[in-house]
Amino acid sequence: MQAQAAGELALIAKIRTLAAGQTAPRITRGIGDDCALLRTKPGEELAITTDFSIEDRHFRLGWHNPVAIGHRALARGLSDLAAMGATPLASFLSLALPKRLTVAKGKTGSWMDHFYEGFLALARTEGAALAGGDLSECALVVADVMVIGTVPRGKALLRSGARPGDKLYVTGALGAGLLGLRILEGRRKVDMEAENAALHRHFYPQPRIAQGVALRGVASAAMDLSDGLSTDLARLCEESKVAAVVEARKLPRAPGATLDEALHGGDDYELLFTAPAKARVPRSIGGVMVTEIGEIRRRAKGRAPVTLVDGGKKTALAAHGWEHFSQ
Amino acid sequence: MQAQAAGELALIAKIRTLAAGQTAPRITRGIGDDCALLRTKPGEELAITTDFSIEDRHFRLGWHNPVAIGHRALARGLSDLAAMGATPLASFLSLALPKRLTVAKGKTGSWMDHFYEGFLALARTEGAALAGGDLSECALVVADVMVIGTVPRGKALLRSGARPGDKLYVTGALGAGLLGLRILEGRRKVDMEAENAALHRHFYPQPRIAQGVALRGVASAAMDLSDGLSTDLARLCEESKVAAVVEARKLPRAPGATLDEALHGGDDYELLFTAPAKARVPRSIGGVMVTEIGEIRRRAKGRAPVTLVDGGKKTALAAHGWEHFSQ
Numbered sequence: 001m002q003a004q005a006a007g008e009l010a011l012i013a014k015i016r017t018l019a020a021g022q023t024a025p026r027i028t029r030g031i032g033d034d035c036a037l038l039r040t041k042p043g044e045e046l047a048i049t050t051d052f053s054i055e056d057r058h059f060r061l062g063w064h065n066p067v068a069i070g071h072r073a074l075a076r077g078l079s080d081l082a083a084m085g086a087t088p089l090a091s092f093l094s095l096a097l098p099k100r101l102t103v104a105k106g107k108t109g110s111w112m113d114h115f116y117e118g119f120l121a122l123a124r125t126e127g128a129a130l131a132g133g134d135l136s137e138c139a140l141v142v143a144d145v146m147v148i149g150t151v152p153r154g155k156a157l158l159r160s161g162a163r164p165g166d167k168l169y170v171t172g173a174l175g176a177g178l179l180g181l182r183i184l185e186g187r188r189k190v191d192m193e194a195e196n197a198a199l200h201r202h203f204y205p206q207p208r209i210a211q212g213v214a215l216r217g218v219a220s221a222a223m224d225l226s227d228g229l230s231t232d233l234a235r236l237c238e239e240s241k242v243a244a245v246v247e248a249r250k251l252p253r254a255p256g257a258t259l260d261e262a263l264h265g266g267d268d269y270e271l272l273f274t275a276p277a278k279a280r281v282p283r284s285i286g287g288v289m290v291t292e293i294g295e296i297r298r299r300a301k302g303r304a305p306v307t308l309v310d311g312g313k314k315t316a317l318a319a320h321g322w323e324h325f326s327q
Numbered sequence: 328m329q330a331q332a333a334g335e336l337a338l339i340a341k342i343r344t345l346a347a348g349q350t351a352p353r354i355t356r357g358i359g360d361d362c363a364l365l366r367t368k369p370g371e372e373l374a375i376t377t378d379f380s381i382e383d384r385h386f387r388l389g390w391h392n393p394v395a396i397g398h399r400a401l402a403r404g405l406s407d408l409a410a411m412g413a414t415p416l417a418s419f420l421s422l423a424l425p426k427r428l429t430v431a432k433g434k435t436g437s438w439m440d441h442f443y444e445g446f447l448a449l450a451r452t453e454g455a456a457l458a459g460g461d462l463s464e465c466a467l468v469v470a471d472v473m474v475i476g477t478v479p480r481g482k483a484l485l486r487s488g489a490r491p492g493d494k495l496y497v498t499g500a501l502g503a504g505l506l507g508l509r510i511l512e513g514r515r516k517v518d519m520e521a522e523n524a525a526l527h528r529h530f531y532p533q534p535r536i537a538q539g540v541a542l543r544g545v546a547s548a549a550m551d552l553s554d555g556l557s558t559d560l561a562r563l564c565e566e567s568k569v570a571a572v573v574e575a576r577k578l579p580r581a582p583g584a585t586l587d588e589a590l591h592g593g594d595d596y597e598l599l600f601t602a603p604a605k606a607r608v609p610r611s612i613g614g615v616m617v618t619e620i621g622e623i624r625r626r627a628k629g630r631a632p633v634t635l636v637d638g639g640k641k642t643a644l645a646a647h648g649w650e651h652f653s654q
Contacts, residue, residue, distance in 0.1 A: 008462055011429055011439070015462075018443050024456035027417050036459035038417060038475070041368025050421045050473060052463045090354050090365060094377045094421075094471045102338055112338070116345050129351035132363035134471070135335055135342075136379045144421045144461070144471035146377060148365070 009235070032239060033159050034083040034223055035149070045156060047086035047149040051076040055141040063184045066111045068203035069141075070118030072267075076226065077147035078126055078207035079269040083224040085157040085216040086149030088128035088209065093119060093145055096138035115143075126209060157215060157222035157273065162240035166220050166274040166296040169281060171211050171288050174229060175257025176201035178265025194256030201254065205269040210286040215273055218281060222273035228264045228321020230306065232272055237296075237305040240274075246294040246317060248310035263308070264320040336562070359566065360486050361410040361550055362476070372483060374413035374476040378403040382468040390511045393438045395530035396468075397445030399594075403553065404474035405453055405534035406596040410551035412484040412543040413476030415455035415536065420446060420472055423465035442470075453536055484542060484549035484600065489567035493547050493601040493623040496608060498538050498615050501556060502584025503528035505592025521583030528581065532596040537613040542600055545608060549600035555591045557633065558646040559599055564623075564632040567601075573621040573644060575637035590635070591647040 016031045024030070028037040028045055035047035053073040055061060064072075074091060081088055101111035109117075123130055128147055180202025182188035183195055190198070208224070215222060221240055225232050229246070237244050246263075253262045274296055275281050283290055299305065304316030343358045351357070355364040355372055362374035380400040382388060391399075401418060408415055428438035436444075450457055455474055507529025509515035510522055517525070535551070542549060548567055552559050556573070564571050573590075580589045601623055602608050610617055626632065631643030 011462055014440075015443060015457075018440075018447060019457045022447075022451065022456035024417060024454075024458070027456055027458045030456070030458045031460075036417070036419070038458070040371075040373070044367075046367070046373075048417075048419065048459065048475075050419050050459065050461050050471070052421055052423055052461045052471075054423055054463055054465055054469075057463060057465065090351060090363070090375075092363070092375065092377050092473065094379050096379055096381055096469060113341075113345075116342060120345060120349075124349065127351075129349035129354055129357070130342075130346045131351070131354045131357045131365070132375065132377065133358075134377050134379045135338060136381055136384060138381055138384065138469070139467065140465075142381075142423060142465070142469045142471075144377070144379075144469075146419065146473050148375075 029158070034080040035086065037156055043153050045151050045153050047081055047084045047151050047156060048146065049077050049080035050144060050146045051080065053143040053145065061141070064203065066114035067118035070115040071122050071204050073143045073145050074119050074122045074128065075205045075207050075269060077145045078128060078209060079205070079224040079226060081147055081149040082208040082212035083157065083222050083271060084149070084151055085155060085212045085222070086151040087213060088126050089148045089150050090131040091123055091128040091145060091147050092131060093133040093143065095133065096136040096142040098139060099137055101141065126207065155216045157212065157219050159221055159223045159236050159239035162221035162236060162242050162274040162296045163276070164242055164296055164298040166276055167292050168244055168246065168294040168296060169273050169275065169290055169292050170225070170252065170270050171208050171285070171290055172270040173252040173254040174225070174268050174270060175261035175265045176254035177205065177267030178261045179254060179257045181267070190256035197255050198257070202267065205267065207269060208271045208288065211271055211288055214282070214285045215271070218279055219273040219275050222271055225268045225270045225272050226266060228266045229262065229272065230264050230317050231319040231321030233306050234319045236272065241299055243297040243299045243303065243305050243307070244294060245297055245307045245309060248308055250291065250293045252289065252291045263317065266321055356485070361407040362413065364483055370480050372478050372480050374408055374411045374478050374483060375473065376404050376407035377471060377473045378407065380470040380472065388468070391530065393441035394445035397442040398449050398531050400470045400472050401446050401449045401455065402532045402534050402596060404472045405455060405536060406532070406551040406553060408474055408476040409535040409539035410484065410549050410598060411476070411478055412482060412539045412549070413478040414540060415453050416475045416477050417458040418450055418455040418472060418474050419458060420460035420470065422460065423463040423469040425466060426464055428468065453534065479543070482543045484539065484546050486548055486550050486563050486566035489548035489563060489569050489601040489623045491569055491623055491625040493603055494619050495571055495573065495621040495623060496600050496602065496617055496619050497552070497579065497597050498535050498612070498617055499597040500579040500581040501552070501595050501597060502588035502592045503581035504532065504594030505588045506581060506584045508594070517583035524582050525584070529594065532594065534596060535598045535615065538598055538615055541609070541612045542598070545606055546600040546602050549598055552595045552597045552599050553593060555593045555647065556589065556599065557591050557644050560633050561646045563599065568626055570624040570626045570630065570632050570634070571621060572624055572634045572636060575635060577618065577620045579616065579618045590644065
C-alpha cells in the first residue's frame, strides 16, 4: 500500500490481507465479490451485500428528492444481488440523518418519510422486505443498506470465473447515470426526450434481478456496473486474472450519452458479464437487451488489463470511473 | 407522531407502521427486537442486527483510540446477538471515513489499520469473521456493523416474552459505560482502581454471548443494555406489554458508579432478562455474575411502566438513558 496514493482498491486489498486466515467454514466467499456467500441450508447459499449512500458523495439533497434517494440506496444493494444471480430475501437499513429531516412539514410528511417511501416501494416490488436496521442522528445523511438474497448452492455468478476466449456482455444501455448527473450539475444539455430518460434512469435505476437469475448457468462471470465500465471491468479482470478487449462501436449507449460517459460513467447498475463463446446468450432478458461488447483475453505482463478498440485504434483503457479515496 | 418532539422510539414506531404489511414468509421477526430473525434451514434461524458507530455520537477521535473504536463497533452488534441467545456466524463492516485517517503514519500504520485491528481481534475471539462490507470517504467517521448469528429455531430470546410474576435480572455490573465516559469528559473523579476498571469496560465492552446461549430455555425475555437500564427496560416492558419494579439496593453497580449511572448509563452491554419465578437461574454464567434486580408486574393504565423502589420510596422511573433525536 502506498501511503499517499492509496485508492479504494488498495485499501480493500489491505483489508483482505488483514482479514485473511479467519476460520469461518460457513462463509463460502468473503471480501472481493459483489456479495459475500454464506452456507445455510443444504442446496442454498445466502448472498449478502452492504452499500453506503452518503450525502454529497452518492447524492445531493438539493438535486435528489428523498423518494429517489431511498430508491437508489436500496437499488445499489439489489444490483449487487443481481450480479450474483441471487433472489432478494430481506433488506436492512441503517439511516443516520439530521434531526430537521425527521420533522414533518405540514401534511406532506418529513424528508425521512419520503426516503422510506422510495425505499419501501422498491423493496415491495423486488421482494426485499425491510427486516431491521438502525437509526441515528448525524450532521449529514448516511444510509447503509444491507441486502440478503438466496442462490442455489454453487450457482452464484462470481467475478472470478471469466476465461480467455469468453465473450463480454452488458445488459441495457450505458452512460445514463453520469449523463443524468451532468444534467443536474448543469454541465450537459441534450434534447428533452434524452434528458427525461437520463434523469429517470439516474433517479430510479432498476436492479437487474431477473436478468441475473436468467444468467445462472450461462454466464462464466458477472458483476454490476456501479462505478463505470472502465473501473468495474478492470476489477473483473483482476479477480479472474484475465484481460479484456472492448469494442467502442458495440457499446450500447443511452440516448444522448457520449462514448466517454458510457465507458466511465457510474450509477448505471447494468450487469457486466462474460460467457463462453459457445454459450447461448439471449439477445434480451425480461425486456432488457443484452449486447456483446468485446471479449476476454489472456493476461500479458506489462500490458493494461483492458484495451479499447475504437475504429482501427487500440488504446489501453484506464479506469476513469468512480473510485473512493482516489480524488 | 409529534412533529417537534419525535424521539427515536416514535420514529421507529413510524417505520414499523410504514413497513407493515410486507409479505416475507422467511422473516420470522422483523423490526422491534435486538435482531431480526430469518428462517433458513430447518431447525435454525439467522439472527441479524445492524449498529451504527458515529463520530461525536458514539465516540470521539480525541478520547477513543482507534483499536477501541473498532472493538466497540463490533461489540455493539455482538451484544445484540447475545441478547437473542444467538451464536455469531459472520460480520460485515461498512466504514466511511476522512481520507487522512487511511494514511499510515511512519511504521505504526494508519488510524484505519488500528480500527480494523480492534474489530478483527474481537471478531476472531467471538467467531464473527468479517465477510464483507463497504468503504467510502466521508467528512466524519461512520461505521455500520452488521452481525449475523444462528439460533436453534424457536429458541431465540425475544423482548416480548416477559410475563407478570417473572423475576428481572442483569448480568455483570452497571454504570461503568457512563462512568468511563464522564471520566473522559473530566466530569467525574474516582479512585485509580475504579477509574482503570471503568475506562477498560468503556473502551472494551465484552458482549455476553456465552451468557445469552446459556439463557436459552431459561429466560422468558431478554435484551442488551446499550442505552441505559431505565430506557431499555421501558422498551422491554413495551414489547411485552407489562410493567416492572426495580429495587435500587439490589442493583449491581460497577466500582465507583453512582445509582444514577447504573440506572441511566448507556454502553454497558450487559444482558437484561426475565425468567419465571420457578426457573433455575444460575448465580453466575461463565464467570459473569447474574443478579436479580426486581420483578415484572401487570401493566396498569395511567401508571409508568417502570417503578423504582429506593428505601421505602416508590417512584416512577423515567427513561433517562440514551435516545437519539431526543436531545
